[in-house]
Amino acid sequence: GAHVQYENYVLSRGGTRIIRKILIANNGLGAVKAIRSFRLWEYETFRSREVLHVVCMATEDDLNANAEYIRLADEFIVVESGSNRNNYANVDLIVKVARRCGADAVWPGWGHASENPKLPSALAYHDIAFLGPSAAAMDAVGDKICANILAQSCDVDVIPWSGSGLTVDGTTIPEQTLRAATLRTVEEAEVSAEKVGFPLMIK
Numbered sequence: 001g002a003h004v005q006y007e008n009y010v011l012s013r014g015g016t017r018i019i020r021k022i023l024i025a026n027n028g029l030g031a032v033k034a035i036r037s038f039r040l041w042e043y044e045t046f047r048s049r050e051v052l053h054v055v056c057m058a059t060e061d062d063l064n065a066n067a068e069y070i071r072l073a074d075e076f077i078v079v080e081s082g083s084n085r086n087n088y089a090n091v092d093l094i095v096k097v098a099r100r101c102g103a104d105a106v107w108p109g110w111g112h113a114s115e116n117p118k119l120p121s122a123l124a125y126h127d128i129a130f131l132g133p134s135a136a137a138m139d140a141v142g143d144k145i146c147a148n149i150l151a152q153s154c155d156v157d158v159i160p161w162s163g164s165g166l167t168v169d170g171t172t173i174p175e176q177t178l179r180a181a182t183l184r185t186v187e188e189a190e191v192s193a194e195k196v197g198f199p200l201m202i203k
Contacts, residue, residue, distance in 0.1 A: 002048035019104040019129060024056040025094045026109025031056055031069035034107050055101045059087055077101060088112035095122045105129035137171045145181050146173045162192040
């Protein structure tokens with residue numbers, strides 16, 4: 001049936017892991033859009049809704065509001081209400097919930113813990129897939145200098161700056177590239193300012 005089709009689909013595309021259960025570590029519109037997208041893909045690809053099992057985290061507040069994403073999920077796990085430090089931004093809790101429900105993967109959505117490089121690392125330790133960028137990529141784009149170098153490496157236009165033209169392969173920025181992109185003396189700043197042009201901003 002659909003499960004065999006799904007396994008063949010993954011393996012035929014070079015996949016090495018079959019993801020059957022996904023934890024949605026987010027709430028609200030992000031969670032709704034993710035679940036609807038998973039369901040649409042499932043149906044369009046396999047004509048089935050039995051391929052993926054979607055689990056969501058839900059606070060008492062979400063339950064009391066009768067949040068749509070909870071109704072769309074196959075299962076929900078109640079987590080503490082209050083600040084997102086208690087729930088959707090709490091890396092340790094997300095990993096604990098993912099392990100408890102037997103999730104193969106975690107979708108973090110946006111905001112909350114989605115940009116915390118500790119989440120993909122902690123999940124990888126427990127052999128749970130993170131449906132998002134690697135910890136190294138998050139670290140790199142979290143730093144403005146690294147983000148600009150990565151953008152240039154992908155042929156994205158950026159405004160002229162002291163690191164214009166510097167590129168790397170992959171997502172790791174070598175120390176010498178970082179040094180070449182930054183300025184340490186007034187003399188270096190003057191030379192760079194002439195190249196960048198005026199008006200300019202100093203950060």
